[in-house]
Structures are given as structure tokens and as C-alpha cells.
Amino acid sequence: MSAVASAGTASQPAVHQISEAVIRIAGNSQDGIQAIGGFLARLAGRSEQEVMTFMTIPSTISGGPSIFQVRIGSGEVLSAGDDADMLLAFYDHSYLAHLGSLKPGGIVLYDSDHLKPENIPAENLTKYRHVGVPISSLTVEAIGGTGRDKGKNVFALGLIAKMFDLNVPKLHRLLTERFAGKDPKIAETALNAFNFGYNHQLATATELFQFTVGQNVGKSQVVMNGNEAIAWGLIAAGVRFGAGYPITPWSDIMELLRRELPKYGGQFQQCEDEIASVSMAIGASWGGGVAVTGSSGPGISLKTEAIGWASMAEMPLIVVNIQRGGPSTGMPTSIEQSDLNISCFGGHGDSPRVVIAPSTVEDCFYSAIEAVNIARKYSTPVMLVSDQGIATRIEAFPEPDLKSLVQDISPDLSPVTEHKPYDLSAPDGVTRHLAPGTRIGNGKYPVVTGLEHDELGHPTGSPKLHVAMVAKRRNKLKKLATELPTPKVYGPSEGQVLLVSWGSTQGPTQEAVKLARANGQAISAVHIKYLNPLPNGLENVFAGFQHVFVVELNDEGLYGIGQLGALLRGRYADPRIRGITKTDGLTWKVKEILDRVSQLTR
Amino acid sequence: MSEMAIPFSPLTRGANTNATPLPPLLEVDRKPLTKKDVAADHPTWCPGCGDFSVLALYFKLIEKRKLHHEKITTVAGIGCSSRFPYFVQAHGAHFIHGRALPFASGVALSRPDLHVCVFGGDGDAFSIGGNHFSHTARKNVKLSYVVMDNQVYGLTKNQTSPTSPVGYKSKTDIWGSNDRPINPIKQAISAGATFVARTSATNPNHVLAMMDQAMDHDGFSFIQCLSECVEFHPGAFDAATPRKGGVFAEISKEHDVTDEYAAYRLADEPWPGQFGVFYKTQRPTKNANEAKIISDYRAKTAGQADWQILQKSFDRLK
Ligand SMILES: Cc1ncc(C[n+]2csc(CCOP(=O)(O)OP(=O)(O)O)c2C)c(N)n1
Ligand code: SF4
Ligand SMILES: [Mg+2]
Numbered sequence: 024m025s026a027v028a029s030a031g032t033a034s035q036p037a038v039h040q041i042s043e044a045v046i047r048i049a050g051n052s053q054d055g056i057q058a059i060g061g062f063l064a065r066l067a068g069r070s071e072q073e074v075m076t077f078m079t080i081p082s083t084i085s086g087g088p089s090i091f092q093v094r095i096g097s098g099e100v101l102s103a104g105d106d107a108d109m110l111l112a113f114y115d116h117s118y119l120a121h122l123g124s125l126k127p128g129g130i131v132l133y134d135s136d137h138l139k140p141e142n143i144p145a146e147n148l149t150k151y152r153h154v155g156v157p158i159s160s161l162t163v164e165a166i167g168g169t170g171r172d173k174g175k176n177v178f179a180l181g182l183i184a185k186m187f188d189l190n191v192p193k194l195h196r197l198l199t200e201r202f203a204g205k206d207p208k209i210a211e212t213a214l215n216a217f218n219f220g221y222n223h224q225l226a227t228a229t230e231l232f233q234f235t236v237g238q239n240v241g242k243s244q245v246v247m248n249g250n251e252a253i254a255w256g257l258i259a260a261g262v263r264f265g266a267g268y269p270i271t272p273w274s275d276i277m278e279l280l281r282r283e284l285p286k287y288g289g290q291f292q293q294c295e296d297e298i299a300s301v302s303m304a305i306g307a308s309w310g311g312g313v314a315v316t317g318s319s320g321p322g323i324s325l326k327t328e329a330i331g332w333a334s335m336a337e338m339p340l341i342v343v344n345i346q347r348g349g350p351s352t353g354m355p356t357s358i359e360q361s362d363l364n365i366s367c368f369g370g371h372g373d374s375p376r377v378v379i380a381p382s383t384v385e386d387c388f389y390s391a392i393e394a395v396n397i398a399r400k401y402s403t404p405v406m407l408v409s410d411q412g413i414a415t416r417i418e419a420f421p422e423p424d425l426k427s428l429v430q431d432i433s434p435d436l437s438p439v440t441e442h443k444p445y446d447l448s449a450p451d452g453v454t455r456h457l458a459p460g461t462r463i464g465n466g467k468y469p470v471v472t473g474l475e476h477d478e479l480g481h482p483t484g485s486p487k488l489h490v491a492m493v494a495k496r497r498n499k500l501k502k503l504a505t506e507l508p509t510p511k512v513y514g515p516s517e518g519q520v521l522l523v524s525w526g527s528t529q530g531p532t533q534e535a536v537k538l539a540r541a542n543g544q545a546i547s548a549v550h551i552k553y554l555n556p557l558p559n560g561l562e563n564v565f566a567g568f569q570h571v572f573v574v575e576l577n578d579e580g581l582y583g584i585g586q587l588g589a590l591l592r593g594r595y596a597d598p599r600i601r602g603i604t605k606t607d608g609l610t611w612k613v614k615e616i617l618d619r620v621s622q623l624t625r
Numbered sequence: 626m627s628e629m630a631i632p633f634s635p636l637t638r639g640a641n642t643n644a645t646p647l648p649p650l651l652e653v654d655r656k657p658l659t660k661k662d663v664a665a666d667h668p669t670w671c672p673g674c675g676d677f678s679v680l681a682l683y684f685k686l687i688e689k690r691k692l693h694h695e696k697i698t699t700v701a702g703i704g705c706s707s708r709f710p711y712f713v714q715a716h717g718a719h720f721i722h723g724r725a726l727p728f729a730s731g732v733a734l735s736r737p738d739l740h741v742c743v744f745g746g747d748g749d750a751f752s753i754g755g756n757h758f759s760h761t762a763r764k765n766v767k768l769s770y771v772v773m774d775n776q777v778y779g780l781t782k783n784q785t786s787p788t789s790p791v792g793y794k795s796k797t798d799i800w801g802s803n804d805r806p807i808n809p810i811k812q813a814i815s816a817g818a819t820f821v822a823r824t825s826a827t828n829p830n831h832v833l834a835m836m837d838q839a840m841d842h843d844g845f846s847f848i849q850c851l852s853e854c855v856e857f858h859p860g861a862f863d864a865a866t867p868r869k870g871g872v873f874a875e876i877s878k879e880h881d882v883t884d885e886y887a888a889y890r891l892a893d894e895p896w897p898g899q900f901g902v903f904y905k906t907q908r909p910t911k912n913a914n915e916a917k918i919i920s921d922y923r924a925k926t927a928g929q930a931d932w933q934i935l936q937k938s939f940d941r942l943k
Contacts, residue, residue, distance in 0.1 A: 069943060244943065245943055246942055255935065255939070264735045266727075266731065283938070286923070286925070287931055287934060288923060290734065290735075290919065292730075292734065294727060295756055299727035299760065302721070305728060305731065306718075306727065306730060306732040306733075306735075307734070309718055309728075310731065310732045311735070328721055329721060389628060396629075397631070400636060425936050426932045429930075429931050429932035429935055438646070438649055438650075439645055440645045440646075440647045455636075459695070460695050460698075460739055461716075462647065462694065462695040463694070463695070466694065468665070470710050470711055470718065470719055471719070472719040480717075481665075481711055507630070508631070
């Protein structure tokens with residue numbers, strides 16, 4: 024929190040102008056702390072500020088400790104922040120577990136009904152500023168009920184609003200909208216709780232904060248999480264059929280599509296398992312659309328045989344892969360990027376497919392559209408690889424121009440004179456299918472198949488044809504590679520260290536670059552979004568640096584390098600490429616990245 | 626990154642699909658298809674394989690129902706029998722082992738203008754695809770499924786199948802199979818199939834009649850068609866083949882096809898059992914249920930372009 028102090032008097036707390044703040048809310052998942060975070064994020068979106076959130080979800084159904092971190096800023100916000108400026112702690116355990124994530128001098132706002140002031144160690148009192156408020160009992164006083172009931176999250180939101188001089192009319196509107204359509208008493212109760220918190224005298228707080236005006240003034244922003252952005256992007260791209268099987272953190276995409284697609288004349292089917300869902304989606308793609316399936320962890324493993332078929336039969340298909348900690352059931356609620364290998368190579372035989380990894384919530388939206396366009400144009404399966412971190416984090420981004428983005432990709436069934444689904448003379452090996460129901464004048468109809476085939480899709484044992492068809496499937500993706508932009512370097516294009524990021528590691532990596540450069544280090548970064556095929560020209564990017572470190576959330580493996588690291592080593596055979604990896608299930612902190620850089624360059 | 630990195634222009638019917646448009650012909654100008662028009666590759670089956678007969682009768686069915694090429698959609702998994710789509714001159718799909726039904730469901734649900742016919746073997750249907758069989762039946766997806774049951778794994782050369790009788794000697798049960806075979810008819814009824822019939826490739830008229838009724842049925846129609854593997858399980862169906870001294874017992878006209886318990890009892894008769902329609906009922910199809918959800922929503926979004934519908938959702942995200 025970079026603050027500029029303004030005059031305050033003994034009775035009136037000082038007001039500081041700040042450009043950003045990191046607020047960590049810690050409690051149990053049933054306390055509705057996600058809701059407070061969501062309100063703050065949406066408020067930031069409506070206030071032309073940048074926002075990024077981070078949350079952990081307990082892996083048990085009944086709830087358990089959970090946090091929600093919001094970083095709001097008037098400038099560029101690249102990550103959810105390493106350390107918090109303020110900690111809101113609902114319980115002793117939240118206080119104990121999260122005090123370490125608070126910056127020295129940071130503020131702890133705690134529920135003094137749970138955490139007794141006399142139990143706070145003296146050394147903590149000097150290191151952090153403590154503000155105790157009997158949140159539970161005051162909430163009961165405000166709205167009745169018991170301390171276990173809902174409402175204290177909204178009361179606490181009122182406290183935060185006061186402390187950070189948040190826009191109260193906008194928050195009132197958000198609260199009212201949130202409970203719209205329900206019993207009007209609920210909204211009224213929420214507003215009461217909020218106002219009670221807002222008007223509470225923060226006796227021990229000696230200062231208040233005010234955000235400077237954001238840089239996005241006048242731009243309309245939308246606020247959502249990464250999974251929502253993928254689902255909406257698919258709808259915008261014209262996807263009208265999907266099939267899936269529930270698994271965290273993929274499920275909310277299927278739930279949203281199930282609910283929304285009928286509005287557009289589409290449908291999403293919940294199947295008996297992941298194999299059925301990928302198969303059903305492929306069937307619908309053959310039917311003439313671009314269908315979507317998706318999963319996480321073990322569900323992706325189950326789909327691999329069918330994805331190989333889509334590669335062989337050259338069928339467009341979107342497979343959304345929301346990575347989580349693996350292998351097997353793994354660490355289902357923690358963050359990992361350990362499914363890059365299965366995304367690029369999962370399947371027997373040579374089964375090339377496209378792999379795209381969005382890095383932000385906004386990128387999720389546009390990447391989904393791009394994935395559909397690539398799947399159609401190159402008639403290929405496309406893996407859209409996100410992770411638990413992006414899936415659940417909330418960001419605000421400029422409202423997309425839907426009128427120009429939304430596309431109709433329904434099949435053209437008008438008759439044709441002839442058709443070869445696997446025409447070997449097609450430039451760059453790029454062919455597309457005709458949907459069943461299309462009349463073909465010469466009476467020669469195609470079969471789509473997973474057996475090696477001739478140009479009409481009939482099986483062949485000819486080694487010559489196999490060689491030609493393998494090359495066709497490879498060459499069309501090589502053609503795609505030529506269309507991919509060479510990633511731009513973040514920072515100067517020459518220096519000591521180049522950090523390579525993919526997916527959600529982009530934010531903390533770029534922030535690390537910013538910090539390091541401010542300290543005089545010659546560190547730059549490059550982000551790779553298209554992972555298979557890789558864009559051309561990366562060798563020229565690498566050439567400007569002494570070291571190339573690939574930052575990713577997976578294990579260094581048997582050979583001391585992560586999954587993208589190994590891919591890049593394999594392609595460029597460049598010994599400067601090394602890995603910065605970890606598997607603690609949490610997003611990268613800027614400090615962690617820079618520590619590892621200094622270890623590796625020592 | 627706030628935009629798409631790759632410039633993208635809308636796709637048209639491109640040169641790379643060899644898809645030169647053809648002026649549409651009036652339906653009345655089109656001649657009904659003959660066997661010659663619908664036969665594609667010469668089947669790779671062993672001479673004498675029962676599957677030949679099923680294919681010939683599918684051609685007959687197409688002829689009889691005056692279907693045009695583009696209205697024929699043939700889907701299969703993997704197995705000798707599953708090579709079916711290659712032999713039919715029409716849009717076809719040869720998918721992976723055991724998953725023909727979910728694939729076909731994707732076609733059927735997204736393309737209600739097509740009637741999908743799925744062909745496959747007993748291993749494909751009841752072993753690796755067993756779960757899909759139950760769920761496709763339960764959901765009553767509108768399509769027809771003909772299982773060419775030879776009571777053996779043909780393509781992989783003689784291993785025990787889920788319908789192989791106890792005592793059947795295969796490469797994986799050299800002493801004779803000791804697992805109780807499944808009863809496809811009972812399986813189908815209990816799973817919720819709404820049309821369940823049994824026939825044998827040795828009785829062409831009967832096969833044709835069953836396929837014809839299956840295609841008329843609005844729902845999931847299932848036919849178990851005994852189809853002899855002359856290579857690995859010869860003589861398996863002699864008891865139901867009059868030419869071989871057996872009896873082809875047709876289900877009596879008295880049987881009430883809507884009576885689930887009667888159908889069940891009938892299906893429990895000792896080998897070789899009876900042939901005909903065991904069970905037939907009308908239940909809303911998955912296709913109809915989904916169409917209802919869609920039309921209810923579409924009534925509310927009528928007159929709006931897709932982007933306007935999406936804009937409404939985005940307005941709530943501000
Ligand atoms: C995943 C997978 N497992 C195994 C196989 C090998 N396989 C091919 S066909 C088949 C069994 C075929 O038996 P059935 O379905 O009864 O068909 P039939 O050949 O008897 O007509 C098997 C096991 C495969 N193709 N894919
Ligand atoms: S092996 Fe059996 S099932 Fe396969 S083609 Fe030969 S006879 Fe038919
Ligand atoms: Mg068989």
C-alpha cells in the first residue's frame with residue numbers, strides 16, 4: 024500500500040491516498056468470505072479500478088478454513104499480491120494462520136468475539152496495527168439471529184468500506200442486486216448489516232484510506248472469474264453443444280453452459296462419464312458444430328483415447344482442461360500446471376493437437392473464441408488449458424464488443440458436387456469436413472475414422488498413405504505455427520535473465536520483472552500462450568539473454584526441468600534453458616521467483 | 626492481452642473441402658437408391674459371416690424406406706461388425722471401441738433431422754461399452770442400435786465375450802468360459818430401452834421387419850441380432866436356425882409388448898429363446914426433453930440476436 028499521508032487531527036483519523044491495497048479475508052468457507060471478496064471485486068470493476076483476487080477453497084464439503092484475497096489498484100494489477108496490507112480475521116485460527124502473510128505495519132481487523140485481545144502476543148502488537156471489533160455480536164445486534172448466522176460478512180464489508188472510503192451508493196446497489204428476486208427482507212437485512220458496520224466507530228483505527236482515481240476512467244468493465252470467462256467465450260464463439268462429467272474445478276463451466284446454452288438454441292449434456300462426454304461432443308462436432316467437453320485431472324486421462332481419434336479423424340473439438348494438483352485424485356483444490364504434458368502429448372501414436380493456455384480472466388474469454396476458430400479452420404482438437412488459480416479468481420476487464428465478436432458457426436448443409444474429407448492435395452494439409460445430411464453430387468460419401476485411411480476415409484494398410492496422412496496432420500499444425508505471433512518480450516529484449524511464463528504464471532513473473540528492474544537487475548520476461556504448436560521465432564527471443572528460466576507450477580521431474588522447460592529444451596536444444604518450478608499448490612509469489620533467480624545465477 | 630492474437634476471417638465453403646456447390650435437386654427428380662448406389666467398399670468379413678446378411682438387409686431397408694444418401698447416418702465402434710460404415714455409401718463414422726453410442730447420441734441430439742443407425746458387436750456393446758448402453762437406453766436417445774451378437778470377440782480372434790455361453794472354449798478360456806453371460810434383452814429392458822427386439826441374421830425377412838420397426842420408433846430402439854462368426858464360433862446359433870435343424874420361434878401375437886414383466890419372462894426362456902419385439906413403450910425421448918427446454922428459453926429470447934442475449938448476461942456482470 025503506497026500511501027501519501029494527509030493531515031489528521033487527534034479526533035479525526037488521518038486519510039491516506041493510496042494507489043492499491045491487498046486485503047486478505049480469512050475465515051471459514053461458510054462465513055461467506057467469498058461473497059465479500061466478490062463484492063469488493065465488482066465494486067472495483069465499477070469504479071474503473073483494476074482488481075485481481077485469489078482464493079482457496081477447502082477440499083471438504085462441510086467447509087473449513089478458507090481465504091479470499093483481493094488486490095485493488097488504480098494502476099496495473101498483475102497478480103493477487105504477495106503480502107497483504109490488511110488482514111480481516113474472523114477466528115483465532117484465521118489470525119494465526121495468516122498473520123505471516125501481512126506486511127510489517129499492516130492492519131489486522133479481527134473479530135474480538137473470537138480472538139480475545141488479551142491473547143494477542145505483545146510482539147505482534149508492535150509489529151502490526153490491530154483493530155478489534157466484536158463482529159459477531161454487533162452483527163447480532165444489527166440484524167438479530169445468532170452469531171453463527173449469515174450477515175457478519177456483510178457487516179465486515181461495511182467496516183472495510185469505511186476504512187477504505189469505498190463508494191457506499193455503489194455497494195448498496197451491488198447488495199440490492201445480489202439479493203434481487205429473493206424475499207425483499209433479505210436485501211433489507213443485508214443493507215442493515217452493511218450500514219451498521221459502516222457506521223461503527225473504529226475506535227482504535229488511527230487512519231483511513233482513499234484510492235487514487237483509476238486509469239480506466241470512462242471504460243465499462245465486466246467482472247467475472249476465469250471459468251465464467253471461458254464459458255461465455257465459448258458461447259460468443261458460437262459453440263452450441265457440449266458434454267461433460269462433474270469434477271472440480273471444471274464443473275462450473277458445464278453448469279453455466281447447461282444453464283445458458285438453451286437460450287441460444289444449444290444444449291449441454293451431463294454424461295455417465297468423461298469418455299461418454301468426449302465421445303458425445305465429438306459426435307456433435309461431426310454433426311456440424313464445434314462442440315466442447317472438458318474436465319480436470321483424472322477426467323482428462325479418461326478422454327485421451329477419444330482425443331486421439333479426433334486428431335486422427337481431424338475433427339474439430341474443444342477440450343477445456345482446468346488443471347489441478349495431480350496425479351490421480353491428487354490435490355484437487357490446489358493449483359498446479361502439471362497437465363501440460365498430457366495436454367500436448369496425451370494419447371498413443373502421433374496425435375498432434377493444438378494447446379492454448381490463457382493467462383488472465385480476460386484472456387480466458389478471448390482464448391476460448393480463438394480456440395474455436397482454430398479448431399474449425401484447422402479441423403483439429405484444441406486443448407484450452409487453464410488452472411485452478413485462474414478458474415476461481417475474479418478480475419475486471421474492459422467490456423468486450425459482443426456485437427462484433429459473437430459468431431454463427433452453424434453448419435452449411437447445401438449440396439456439393441464432390442468431397443474428400445482427407446484430400447492430400449489440399450494446401451498445407453488443411454481440410455474440413457462436411458456435416459452428415461449434406462448431399463454430395465458424385466455419390467461418393469466420406470467416412471470419418473480413427474483407422475488410417477485414404478482420402479475418402481476408407482481404411483488402408485498402405486505405408487505410403489500412412490506416411491502421407493501423418494505428414495498431413497503434422498503439416499497443418501506447422502502451418503498454424505506460422506500464423507502465431509512471436510511473443511513480445513516484457514522489458515528490454517536483451518539482458519541477463521529471461522523468465523518464460525505460461526498460463527497463470529504470467530502475472531507474478533511480469534511483476535517480478537518490474538521489481539527486479541527497479542532494483543537494477545537486467546531481467547525480462549516472455550509469455551508463451553500457444554504451447555502446441557509453439558510459435559516460431561522464440562530462438563531469437565532467447566538469443567538476447569544469458570539465462571532462460573521457465574517459471575511453472577509443476578515438478579522439476581527426473582531431469583531437473585519442468586514440463587514447458589523440457590518442451591523448450593527439446594525443441595531448441597539450448598542449455599541456457601532451465602526451470603524454476605514448485606509444487607506447493609499455491610500461485611507463485613514475486614519474491615519466490617526472484618529468490619530462485621538469484622540462486623540460479625549465483 | 627485484451628484481444629485475439631490471430632487475425633481470423635470467417636470460413637466459407639473452401640477449396641480445401643472440394644466443396645463446389647451443387648444446385649439442389651427437387652425431391653421428385655431424385656430416383657430411389659438401389660443396392661448398387663448404397664454399397665461402398667466390398668466387406669472385409671470372412672466368407673459366410675453372418676454380418677453380410679445384416680448389411681444386405683440394411684441396404685434393403687434403405688431401399689424400402691426410399692432414403693436418400695444424405696439422410697443415412699451410420700455409426701459404429703470397433704470390431705468385425707463395427708466395420709459396417711465403410712460398406713455403406715453414405716455419411717458414416719467409425720469411432721473407438723465401445724463408444725459408438727455416446728458418439729451417436731451427440732449426432733442425434735445436435736442433429737434432430739437425422740436418424741442415426743448404430744451397428745456393433747457384443748463386446749463393443751456390453752463389455753467395454755456396457756455403461757454407455759445402460760445410459761443411452763435410460764435417457765431414451767432417439768436412435769437405432771443393432772448389436773450383431775456372435776457371442777465371441779471376432780476381430781481380436783476368439784476371446785470370450787460377455788455373451789459367450791458358459792463352457793465356450795476361447796483363447797482366453799481354454800477350459801471353457803465360466804462366467805455367466807449377460808442377457809442383452811433383459812439388460813436393455815431393465816436399463817430403460819423403449820424398443821427391444823431380437824432377431825437372427827439367418828432370417829432375412831425377420832431382420833428387415835425388426836429394423837423397419839426400430840426406425841419407426843420414436844426413442845432408443847435396440848435389436849439383438851444373432852450373427853454367426855463362422856471363423857471362431859461356428860454353429861453357435863444352429864438351435865435357432867431351421868436350415869440347421871433348429872427352431873426359429875417367433876414371439877406370439879398375444880404377447881403384450883408394453884408389459885415389462887411379460888417381456889422379462891420371455892427373455893428368460895432357455896436358449897435359443899424366441900424372436901420378435903419383446904418390449905415397446907412410449908416415453909419422452911431425450912431429444913424431445915431437450916427440445917422442450919430449448920423452446921421454452923427461445924420463447925423468451927425470441928427476436929434477439931445471439932449477441933444481444935449475451936449482452937444481457939454481460940450487463941449483469943458490470
Ligand atoms: C480400447 C480398446 N481396447 C481393445 C481393443 C481391441 N478390440 C478390438 S475389437 C475388440 C472386440 C470385438 O468384439 P465384438 O465387439 O464382439 O465385435 P466382433 O468383432 O465380434 O464383431 C477388441 C477387444 C480396441 N480396439 N480398443
Ligand atoms: S472373424 Fe467372425 S465375425 Fe469376424 S468377419 Fe470372420 S466370421 Fe465374421
Ligand atoms: Mg462379437
